[in-house]
Amino acid sequence: MRIGVNVGHFAGRPPPDLAARLQEIDAAGFSSVWFAEAYGSDVFTPLAYAAALTSRVRLGTAVAQVPARTPAATAMAAMTLDHLSGGRVVLGLGASGPQVSEGWHGAPYARPLARTREYVSVVRQVLAREAPVSNDGEYFPLPSPGSELGKPLRSSLHPYRASLPVLLGAEGPRNIALSAEVADGWLAMFFAPAFDGFYREALDEGFARRGGRPEGFEVVATVPVVLDDDVDRAADRVRPELALYMGGMGARGANFHHDVFVRMGYESVAARVQELYLDRRKDEAAAAIPTELVEQVALIGPVGKVRRDLDRWESTVVDEIAVQGLPDDVSAVARLL
Known part of the structure; x- marks a missing residue:
């Protein structure tokens, strides 16, 4: 199983030692570096920064938001x-999601699967550069309907790889199925x-x-990894992030x-966490998440335990684990995984 690092998006400001950490990740043998975006830092700028500082790791967006840019952009x-x-x-x-799409980007969110399907189709056309790009779809029509001067265009830049892989971030079963139908992988x-099995x-x-x-279809899973001799203390490092997504996103x-954890059988926990988080009782929301739930979606605890838990992942559909966030000790995680 390949191991990468998902730095995520910047909260507040970029890490002051980001350049050195990226070079350390590249040298340590990790397979990839990923960045994300929500409603602050964008995803492509730090990826370009990482490209200039590294020589071998794959460079991934996890994810570039569909409502943030036209498919051509x-x-x-x-x-x-x-x-x-x-x-x-x-x-x-x-x-x-609808909050970010409509509240931040001012873009409609309705029918996200159909919108994503059409988006991927246009992106593929641009990357292939086989013909001028056109699309008669509902969401991203090209040329723009009613335009008198617009015409289909072919990229002036020839692709380095027309087969540049396109993956879809998905959590629900219909969206996961869409990734298998139209993409080169699932994030x-x-x-x-x-x-x-699900x-x-x-x-x-x-x-x-x-x-x-x-x-070549691949599954890349972002997974929190915390090495600590005390399992509960390790779980405490993960709980706030889970509370944010389960309760506040x-x-x-x-x-x-939130729905992911309901499907996992933690409906009452998810409801309580959401109630507390939306009531701005964030610390209580995090504390309401049991350690056993954290262990379902994270690799936490002493080195030996994490190695044993990692064996469960080897037999799953996952091809690559992207360690969530910059590891405290890059070399220790590299040796472990």
């Missing part, structure tokens, strides 16, 4: 960076090895619509991260 950024990095880019896309979040069924549904699993009835 996203393809342009990915294609340009692929050239400058020597073909190391992995383009991860995600629909985001998983809050993956639990105990539910591997994820395989969703992927198989998409592969069936595609006519089979394509060669969205509203009641419209939080897809």
